[in-house]
Amino acid sequence: xxxxxxIWRIAGGSGDGIDSTSQNFAKALMRSGxxxxxxxxxxxxxxxxxxYVEIRASSEEVKSRGDxxxxxxxxxxxxxxxxxxxxxxxxxxxKPLAENxxxxxxxxxxxxxxxxxxxxxxxxxxxxxxxxxxxxxDVDLRGIAKEHGREIMRNTAGVGVTAALTGLxxxxxxxxxxxxxxxxxLDANLNVLHxxxxxxxxxxxxxxxxxxxxxxxxxxxxxxVSGSHGIAYGALDEGCRFISGYPMTPWTDVFTILTNLMPDxxxxxxxxxxxxxxxxLAVGASHAGAKAMSGSSGGGFSLMSEPLGLAEMTETPxxxxxxxxxxxxxxxPTKPEQxxxxxxxxxxxxxxxxxxxxxxxxxxxxxxxxxxFQLAYDYQIPVMVLYDQKLSGEHRNVPKSTFDEEPNPSxxxxxxxxxxxxxxxxxxxxxxxxQHEGEExxxxxxxxxxxxxxxxxxxxxxxxxxxxxxxxxxxVAQVDRRNEKIEAIRENxxxxxxxxxxxxxxxxxxxxxxxxxxxxxxxxxERLNDDGHSVKGLSVSEMAPFPKELVAEFIESVDDVLVVxxxxxxxxxxxxxxxxxxxxxxLSSLLKxxxxxFEPAEIVEAVEGHGSGEELSSNTRxxxxxxxx
Amino acid sequence: MSAFSAIGEERDVAQDEFTPSIEPQPTxxxxxxxxxxxxxxxxxxxxxxxxxxxxxxxxGIGCSGKLNSYFDSYGFHTIHxxxxxxxxxxxxxxxxVEVIAAGGDGDGYGIGGNHFIHTARENHDMTYxxxxxxxxxxxxxxxSPTSPKGHKSKTQPNGNAKTPIRPLSMSVxxxxxYVARTAAVNPNQAKEIIKEAVxxxxxxxxxxxxxxxxxxxxxxxxxPYVDINDSEDYDFDVHDRRSAQEAMHETEDALYExxxxxxxxxVDDERPSYQEEKRSRGDMPEGNLAERYFEDGxxxxxxxxxxxxx
Ligand SMILES: Cc1ncc(C[n+]2csc(CCOP(=O)(O)OP(=O)(O)O)c2C)c(N)n1
Ligand code: SF4
Ligand SMILES: [Mg+2]
Numbered sequence: 001x002x003x004x005x006x007i008w009r010i011a012g013g014s015g016d017g018i019d020s021t022s023q024n025f026a027k028a029l030m031r032s033g034x035x036x037x038x039x040x041x042x043x044x045x046x047x048x049x050x051x052y053v054e055i056r057a058s059s060e061e062v063k064s065r066g067d068x069x070x071x072x073x074x075x076x077x078x079x080x081x082x083x084x085x086x087x088x089x090x091x092x093x094x095k096p097l098a099e100n101x102x103x104x105x106x107x108x109x110x111x112x113x114x115x116x117x118x119x120x121x122x123x124x125x126x127x128x129x130x131x132x133x134x135x136x137x138d139v140d141l142r143g144i145a146k147e148h149g150r151e152i153m154r155n156t157a158g159v160g161v162t163a164a165l166t167g168l169x170x171x172x173x174x175x176x177x178x179x180x181x182x183x184x185x186l187d188a189n190l191n192v193l194h195x196x197x198x199x200x201x202x203x204x205x206x207x208x209x210x211x212x213x214x215x216x217x218x219x220x221x222x223x224x225v226s227g228s229h230g231i232a233y234g235a236l237d238e239g240c241r242f243i244s245g246y247p248m249t250p251w252t253d254v255f256t257i258l259t260n261l262m263p264d265x266x267x268x269x270x271x272x273x274x275x276x277x278x279x280x281l282a283v284g285a286s287h288a289g290a291k292a293m294s295g296s297s298g299g300g301f302s303l304m305s306e307p308l309g310l311a312e313m314t315e316t317p318x319x320x321x322x323x324x325x326x327x328x329x330x331x332x333p334t335k336p337e338q339x340x341x342x343x344x345x346x347x348x349x350x351x352x353x354x355x356x357x358x359x360x361x362x363x364x365x366x367x368x369x370x371x372x373f374q375l376a377y378d379y380q381i382p383v384m385v386l387y388d389q390k391l392s393g394e395h396r397n398v399p400k401s402t403f404d405e406e407p408n409p410s411x412x413x414x415x416x417x418x419x420x421x422x423x424x425x426x427x428x429x430x431x432x433x434x435q436h437e438g439e440e441x442x443x444x445x446x447x448x449x450x451x452x453x454x455x456x457x458x459x460x461x462x463x464x465x466x467x468x469x470x471x472x473x474x475x476v477a478q479v480d481r482r483n484e485k486i487e488a489i490r491e492n493x494x495x496x497x498x499x500x501x502x503x504x505x506x507x508x509x510x511x512x513x514x515x516x517x518x519x520x521x522x523x524x525x526e527r528l529n530d531d532g533h534s535v536k537g538l539s540v541s542e543m544a545p546f547p548k549e550l551v552a553e554f555i556e557s558v559d560d561v562l563v564v565x566x567x568x569x570x571x572x573x574x575x576x577x578x579x580x581x582x583x584x585x586x587l588s589s590l591l592k593x594x595x596x597x598f599e600p601a602e603i604v605e606a607v608e609g610h611g612s613g614e615e616l617s618s619n620t621r622x623x624x625x626x627x628x629x
Numbered sequence: 630m631s632a633f634s635a636i637g638e639e640r641d642v643a644q645d646e647f648t649p650s651i652e653p654q655p656t657x658x659x660x661x662x663x664x665x666x667x668x669x670x671x672x673x674x675x676x677x678x679x680x681x682x683x684x685x686x687x688x689g690i691g692c693s694g695k696l697n698s699y700f701d702s703y704g705f706h707t708i709h710x711x712x713x714x715x716x717x718x719x720x721x722x723x724x725x726v727e728v729i730a731a732g733g734d735g736d737g738y739g740i741g742g743n744h745f746i747h748t749a750r751e752n753h754d755m756t757y758x759x760x761x762x763x764x765x766x767x768x769x770x771x772x773s774p775t776s777p778k779g780h781k782s783k784t785q786p787n788g789n790a791k792t793p794i795r796p797l798s799m800s801v802x803x804x805x806x807y808v809a810r811t812a813a814v815n816p817n818q819a820k821e822i823i824k825e826a827v828x829x830x831x832x833x834x835x836x837x838x839x840x841x842x843x844x845x846x847x848x849x850x851x852x853p854y855v856d857i858n859d860s861e862d863y864d865f866d867v868h869d870r871r872s873a874q875e876a877m878h879e880t881e882d883a884l885y886e887x888x889x890x891x892x893x894x895x896v897d898d899e900r901p902s903y904q905e906e907k908r909s910r911g912d913m914p915e916g917n918l919a920e921r922y923f924e925d926g927x928x929x930x931x932x933x934x935x936x937x938x939x
Contacts, residue, residue: 223938233931241918242722265929266914266921268721268907273747277714280707280744284718287705288685288726289919292718310708403935407928409921416923417634427650428701447919448685448703448719448726449633456697458706459690467651468698468706 004058004214006166007069007105010158011052011096013077014045021155022053023395024180025162027224028172029057030397033216036224038395039065039597044249044333050077050095059216062396063361063519067601068103070211071166073158075141076116098122107133109211111161113154115142135209137161137200144195149188156189160196165206166213170197221400227391227516228253230365231321232261235293237366238373239409240319241267242292244281246274248300249333250392251323255295275300279307279320287316287457289447291373291409295321295385298340299330302347308382309348314457315380315434315445315482317412319372324388326595335595336390338515339567341575344386345544351479353486355383356543360500360518363398364541365391368498370408375492377412379442379485386543388566390597391516413444420452424464431455432464436477441484490545499550503536504529509607510558511537512551513565514572517598521564524603535607540572546579555583560625562607568593570623584626594619632923635682636725644675649701656695662839662851663692663760665813666731667699670758672816673823674702679727687716689732689741691767693760693839696731710741717753717903723919724754724904727827731758735765738774738794749803749832754902756826756833759796762841770844777885793885796836797877797894801870806831806897808873810880812838812851815891822893831902838889854889867896 008025012018019040026036034057043049056066074097097112097119104110110129112119119125119138129136139161145153156177163170170193177189200206225233231254235243243262245255259269268285272278275296282294296304301322311318324340326332344356355375357368365387372383415423423444424432433455435443443464446453456466461478463469500518503525513521518539525537538554540547555561561583563573570589577584590606592598602618609616616622648671657663674684684702688694690709697704703726707715716730737745737759748757764782765771772785775796780789800808807829811819819837826833838851857863857876865872873895880890907913914921 221939223935225938229938233935236929236931239922239928241921242718244718261934263911264934266918268913268918270718270721272714273743276711277744277747280711280714281718283707284687284705284715285722287715288719288723289922290722291922292722306708307711310711314705400935400939403930403932405930405932407930409928411922414922416632428646430649430651430701447633447723449636449683449723449919451633451635451638451682454682454701454703456704456706458698458704459708460706465651466704468695 005066006057006071006211006213007054007066008057008071008073008162009052009054009069010073010075010155011050012075013096014042014049014051016075016077017152017155018051018053021159022055024173024176025159026055026395027176028168029055029213030222030224031172032169032213033218034059034214035062035216036397037062037065040393042334050092050099052096057214059214064523064600065520065597067599068105070105070108071162072104072108072110073162074110074112074117075154075158076113093117094121101128104132104134107210109135109137109165109209111137111139111158111165113141114138115140137165137204139196139199141196144199145192148191148195153189153192156192157196160193161200164197164200166211167206168213222397223400224395224397225362226253226393226395227359227362227365227387228257228393230359230362231369231385231387232257233403234366234369235319235373236261236265237405237407238370239291239407240293240373241265242282242285242290243267244270244272244278244292244294246272246278246296246300248297250325250389251295251297251300251321253392254321254323275303276307279304282318282320283307283311283316286318289411291377291411293319293321295323297323297325298327298343301340301344305347308354309350309352310459311382312348312352312354313459316457317376317380318382319376319385320382321385321387323392324386326593332595334389336388336516336597337566337593338388339569339571339593341386341543341567341571344384345575353381353482354544355381355489356386357384358386358515358541358543359391360515360539360541361391362396363402366402368541374408374412375489377410377414379440379489380413380445381485386515388516413442415444415446415453417450417452420446420450425452426465429454430465433466434462434478435464436481438481440488441481486545493542493545493547498541499547500539501536501554504534505536507534507536508559509533509535510554510561511535511603511607512540512554512561512563512576513537514540514543517564517566520598520600521603524600524607527600527604528607533607543575546575548579551576552580555580555586560610561587562590562610563587564590564598564603566592566597586625588625589623590620591623592620632920633725635680638680638683640678640680642675642678642680644671646681647671647674647701649699652698655699657692658843660840660842661692662762662813662841663696665816665819666758666760666837666839667696669816669819669823670700672820673827677824677827683725684727684729685716685719687712687719687728687730689736691733691736691765693731693733693766694736710736710739711744712736713741713744713748713757716755717748720753720755721904721913723917725917728755729758729827730755731760733766734759734761734763734775735773738796746799746803749800749805749834751903752804752806752831752900754830754832754904756823756835758823758835758837760839761796761836762839762845764841764844766841766844795878795881797881798874800834801874801877801895804832805834805895806900807833808895809893810836810838810891812854812889812891813840814851815854818856818891825893829896831897831900838891851889854891857890857892867893870895
């Protein structure tokens with residue numbers, strides 16, 4: 001925890017416009033030279049329900065949400081249910097101020113909308129303020145907003161107050177507003193911003209507290225992107241011009257981003273009747289010669305299981321993305337979890353294979369989605385990008401140059417008509433599309449419409465010419481060849497480093513994680529080492545085929561390993577043991593499944609108390625290694 | 630030069646070209662109506678001058694799904710009920726290809742019913758042939774969505790309690806712009822109808838009555854049949870939705886009373902196809918998408934759009 005960071009939380013009701021405001025504020029902080037990281041917490045409701053966005057800003061690199069926060073703008077939930085109507089939900093209107101208030105750090109700042117909220121309704125408010133040394137600013141945000149524009153502009157007033165209290169130059173905010181809107185709306189917002197700013201300057205002493213916007217500088221131009229942008233842009237740069245889907249949180253973000261881009265890049269987007277269709281369309285488009293992608297979240301991905309198998313059997317290149325949320329069934333639609341791992345690895349009948357990437361940040365999302373397309377089209381196999389609600393929506397700054405990459409529209413192992421002439425054909429000209437022999441198990445494909453390329457693609461077992469067959473010798477030859485692709489892909493993957501190792505090289509203690517919270521684990525490892533512990537970490541990105549050797553080396557190099565994941569059944573731990581059974585006694589688990597992402601302190605606590613048997617203070621669970629200490 | 634030289638190639642095409650060398654003789658039961666579809670399809674495609682390499686025949690699973698094992702062209706034997714989503718995407722991605730989808734009544738009206746409704750609704754420019762034998766053939770005779778009420782099978786031992794689906798009415802209501810019914814026992818009409826369906830710009834649906842002598846022994850062989858467009862007893866306008874719907878309704882009822890009515894029921898030449906609709910909105914490239922992957926040329930990249938994040 002550094003003092004020179006701002007963790008700004010804006011809390012209100014769903015529908016209060018917090019998203020766009022916080023986006024702009026994060027961008028303003030980024031433009032001022034800081035590193036930023038956003039964390040969004042929202043309920044599965046259109047309007048009302050406590051929601052907040054947290055922005056962590058620092059001159060240092062920010063890889064995770066922090067522990068708690070130090071600046072709160074509580075707007076009040078303007079869409080709250082009337083408490084008299086339904087006592088069950090409690091007093092929703094004050095939740096943005098009351099909820100998680102204890103996570104506000106000592107000496108932190110509270111700005112609340114006195115036009116909507118009354119601190120008398122919050123239990124022991126004054127005592128708690130006193131105890132924690134919080135600084136409270138009651139500002140009639142609603143009043144200011146109404147005076148110059150509309151009530152919804154309370155957000156802008158909150159930003160104005162924040163700027164005045166933290167010393168942020170409002171010009172960054174003003175520029176962003178001018179880029180996003182114009183005319184009367186812009187004028188009204190600017191007036192709200194300035195009025196709120198001046199009001200604080202006149203009424204309060206901004207130096208009374210220690211929370212300030214840090215100052216920083218970037219070496220190169222930055223952009224603010226989420227994991228969803230990383231995936232969408234990776235697909236775009238690989239020449240993906242066909243996207244089919246059915247809305248489902250959180251996958252919808254990728255679907256929306258690509259849908260909006262498609263008309264500008266000569267592509268096609270299809271919102272279809274269900275996810276069976278969505279995946280089948282991607283198969284059809286890919287078969288017919290386009291680079292295609294589909295995706296969904298847990299329940300929708302369940303429906304894709306059969307087309308996924310079809311793609312595998314017909315060796316049709318297919319890229320699917322799966323955005324996990326807490327399950328089973330509808331689960332908690334807006335909450336992250338990593339418990340679809342086994343679902344994604346194993347769904348679909350038979351000895352089925354696929355490649356599964358699990359990026360841990362927006363840059364990895366971009367790079368691994370690109371790699372997903374390359375493998376899918378080179379090896380004619382389904383490749384999945386598995387991520388979650390957290391990574392989908394959290395924004396952070398990355399160098400703009402990350403995206404300054406050459407596009408790659410190659411269809412991989414696909415033949416031209418000229419190349420087809422060199423290939424074996426049957427008596428009447430059928431192309432031998434599924435030859436028993438192929439380099440790395442790959443037999444190149446043709447595309448409908450090509451002369452000399454016709455063949456039958458079928459989900460049944462088939463001969464080299466695509467003819468349905470149950471001949472035992474052909475069966476073995478085809479299965480072996482398809483299996484060979486996986487070995488070849490493993491070797492291909494070994495050429496680059498996609499697993500991230502960090503911390504002290506000769507540490508005694510190791511932490512292994514995967515996916516979206518790896519940055520949080522990394523921060524925890526840094527803190528542990530700063531406090532004199534000897535820890536290193538490994539973030540794994542390749543779920544299938546699994547990087548056995550590398551993970552084994554890591555486990556071998558330390559005395560104890562903690563596997564950190566958002567799942568109650570320790571699925572990732574299970575995956576490691578499935579691949580590396582001999583290390584059962586070394587692997588303990590830290591599990592979280594309450595719907596909220598890990599905070600660094602939770603991991604620090606678990607590592608420090610490893611094996612002590614002491615209860616953990618948060619909603620996490622420690623599971624000791626089988627038969628271990 | 631096109632990367633797909635088979636598309637639009639002007640030459641005479643012989644019916645035999647569609648007969649594969651590997652399994653020239655289908656393994657359908659003797660007397661099966663599926664032979665009639667195969668024959669009509671070969672004849673229609675030859676007469677239209679479509680060559681095997683510009684056709685993509687997508688099928689579902691069932692006896693009917695074997696069609697593309699016996700028809701030599703590009704083929705995609707998909708999974709049960711999913712020929713339509715695969716086929717329509719292939720057409721969107723590579724729109725010079727002549728895309729035909731085919732499958733059984735269970736495949737298209739049962740498990741794939743949702744896709745049928747939506748593909749018709751969207752009016753994709755393609756042809757869909759449903760082999761309607763009023764039974765699940767491949768899985769040994771179970772009751773299907775078109776089996777008559779009271780139909781007994783091993784899975785409906787007390788007789789089917791459900792009224793059969795109305796394939797023609799459902800199709801026109803969903804939005805198909807060409808709807809016809811033909812029968813395997815009427816090969817000439819079948820061939821002509823397939824030709825019209827293929828030439829039609831939009832979603833063409835053919836409900837093709839295919840007798841299944843193995844599992845529907847007692848059922849009709851779909852003879853005698855009446856061509857309602859020729860018969861003097863029936864007078865309706867295929868371009869008029871309301872009168873078409875009435876004729877469909879009557880046809881569907883008549884089948885279960887022993888009268889086989891066939892012919893063209895609805896033709897809407899005005900309605901733009903889905904691809905036309907999409908293009909008019911700028912939602913689809915003017916040229917063939919698949920072609921672009923084989924051409925030299927610049928590709929857009931994310932960096933072109935990145936400033937919105939700065
Ligand atoms: C998802 C799925 N469910 C069930 C089956 C088994 N199955 C294969 S074909 C078929 C029904 C075939 O009936 P129909 O579609 O009318 O085709 P027909 O054989 O009569 O031509 C069934 C149930 C399957 N292959 N896949
Ligand atoms: S079971 Fe029926 S539908 Fe199938 S091949 Fe035999 S006759 Fe034809
Ligand atoms: Mg049938």
